[in-house]
């Protein structure tokens with residue numbers, strides 16, 4: 001683990017809080033950026049709140065945990081992303097009833113963020129992990145180890161995010177360059193469909209099985 005990374009979250013909804021708390025418990029220094037920090041109680045023991053611009057200045061990684069459609073304009077209004085920061089895009093594009101939505105040009109939201117912020121190194125990750133699978137501590141038995149699929153164009157940024165995933169008890173699976181975020185966003189749509197139409201709810205997740213038997 002890269003000890004004590006200084007991480008910002010843009011968004012402190014159910015997902016951002018669950019992921020951020022796991023990272024904090026793993027030893028990282030997590031700050032949440034929200035619209036009105038003065039109006040909110042600290043979300044969990046000692047966690048710091050700031051505005052969105054403050055979260056974007058955190059040096060080691062910035063997580064985007066905002067509704068997918070508004071994320072680019074919210075980040076731009078807060079000052080944008082600079083300095084080659086690792087921008088971890090956790091968003092999904094959904095309609096208000098959680099049904100799948102998309103961009104007119106067929107790109108992923110991660111690619112849209114990378115186009116909007118050339119000063120960022122965007123990595124798509126965690127978008128296929130439900131908040132309900134992120135209890136504050138990982139399952140000690142290891143039986144509940146969700147995979148998180150990771151895409152990005154910058155190898156070092158991808159490795160940083162994979163390391164953070166391992167720190168919090170997830171299994172990072174590399175899925176190539178950032179164009180692969182289209183598939184990760186489609187996986188999240190499938191995941192929500194399974195939760196809702198398949199009746200399994202949000203306490204489930206994807207694992208990745210490997211046959212390690214000699215062939």
Ligand SMILES: NC(=O)c1ccc[n+]([C@@H]2O[C@H](COP(=O)([O-])OP(=O)(O)OC[C@H]3O[C@@H](n4cnc5c(N)ncnc54)[C@H](OP(=O)(O)O)[C@@H]3O)[C@@H](O)[C@H]2O)c1
Pocket residue numbers: 010011012013014015016017034035036064065066067068070074090091092093094126127128129130131132
């Ligand atoms: N929930 C899950 O299990 C899950 C799993 C994987 C990925 N995701 C993705 O993660 C992202 C966050 O999801 P979520 O479940 O935490 O809830 P959400 O409702 O999508 O996001 C909540 C956060 O977004 C902020 N926000 C909303 N509109 C805003 C705006 N116009 N300007 C600034 N901030 C705004 C809220 O700010 P305030 O606090 O100020 O209201 C809150 O902090 C989404 O893209 C979602 O698809 C969610």
